[in-house]
Amino acid sequence: MKLPPRTVERLSKYRRLLMEYKHEEEAHIFSHNLARLLNITPEQVRRDLMLIGLTGNHRKGYSIQALLDLIGKTIDSYDPQNIAIMGIGNLGRAVTAFIRKSESRLRIVASFDIDPLKINHEIEGVHCYPVSETEKIIKKLNISIAILTVPPDAAKGIVKILTNSGIKGILNFTSVHLDIPENVYLKDYDIITSLEEIGFFIKAR
C-alpha cells in the first residue's frame, strides 16, 4: 500500500493513543475525539482512515478494535523488525530502555560500541558487540533498522559500515547530515531544530 510518510506517522500515533482504550469491549471513538487528542482536524483523521479503507459509523464513530487491527495490518511487517543501536552511551541506553518498555513489535537485538568496558556485556538487556563486527552481526541477526546514537564525528564512518552491511533503515539522532544511498530509508531527528521551533512560536505569541 502506498501512503505518504505523514499519514504513516499519524496512523502510528492513533494506535499509540487507542491502545489505552483497547481493554474496553465494543468501545467506539469519533474522528473529532481522535482529532482533538492529537491537535489535528477531524477531516485529517477521516482522510487518513479512508486511505486504509475504513469509514466510521455516523452514530457510533469508529470501532476501536477494528481501527487497531487495520492499522496493525497496514503498518506492521509480518515479521517484527530487528533493530541495532549504534553507540550505547547515555542516549543509546535511554532509547533502548524506552523501546523495550513500549508495547511495540520492535525488537532491539544488538548494540555496537568501541568501549572495551561495554563490549561483550549486556546493557539494558541487550548484548553489546564491537563495531568491527557490525557487518557480520547485522547479517547474522537479520537486522533491518539501525538507530544512530554515536558522537557526531563518528556518524559518517558508521553509516558507511551500515550501508555496506545491507541495512534498510536508519534513525539518525546525531544531527549530522548523512549522504545515504537511495535504497536506505533515513529519518533524522534533531533536538535543536525542535527547540528552535518551540522558541520561535512562543516568541510570536
Place this chain on the structure above:
Amino acid sequence: MKLPPRTVERLSKYRRLLMEYKHEEEAHIFSHNLARLLNITPEQVRRDLMLIGLTGNHRKGYSIQALLDLIGKTIDSYDPQNIAIMGIGNLGRAVTAFIRKSESRLRIVASFDIDPLKINHEIEGVHCYPVSETEKIIKKLNISIAILTVPPDAAKGIVKILTNSGIKGILNFTSVHLDIPENVYLKDYDIITSLEEIGFFIKAR
C-alpha cells in the same frame, strides 16, 4: 512574522547545514544544492526563503552569510531561551550534553529530579533542583522551555506543575498524550512512531 511550523523547522535545518560553510568568505549556495542535501525540492527551499524575504541570484545562488543572518533574525529571540530538563536520567543527561555541545543559542539553566543522589549536584554541567522547587526556580531563572524526560507515569503530574509555573513551551519525549493549555506550545517526539514509519517504508520497497 507568521510562519508555518514546517517552515520554521526547515529554516532551522538550513541553518544547521549552512553553519558548516560559514567560514568560507563570499560563499554562495543554490536552492537545488540545499534541497538535495535535505531531500526536499528546490521549489520548497525557494518558497521558504521567499517567506522570510530572500531571493537568490540566478547566477550565484544565495549568499550563505546573508542566509545565516536572516534566518537568525527570523527564528532567534532577542534574548536566548532558558531551558529546564525535567528528569535527569539517561535521556535527560544525553539531551543536556547534546545541547551544550551544539552551537546554538539555547541555554540549559536547570534540571529537576526526585532522586536525592542527584539533587543539589551538577549533572552534565547543570545544577539539579528538587522537583518540589520547580515553580520557584522556573520563575527565578526566567525559564521558558521545559524538556520532558521523566518516566511516562510521572509526565502528567510534572506538566501540571509546569503550566502552573508559567512555562511557555514543552518538548515531550515521554510518548504520553498531554492535555496542555492553549497558551503553551507543545512539541511531541515519539521514538516508536519514527521507527514504525521506517519499518513501513522499508517493507514497502
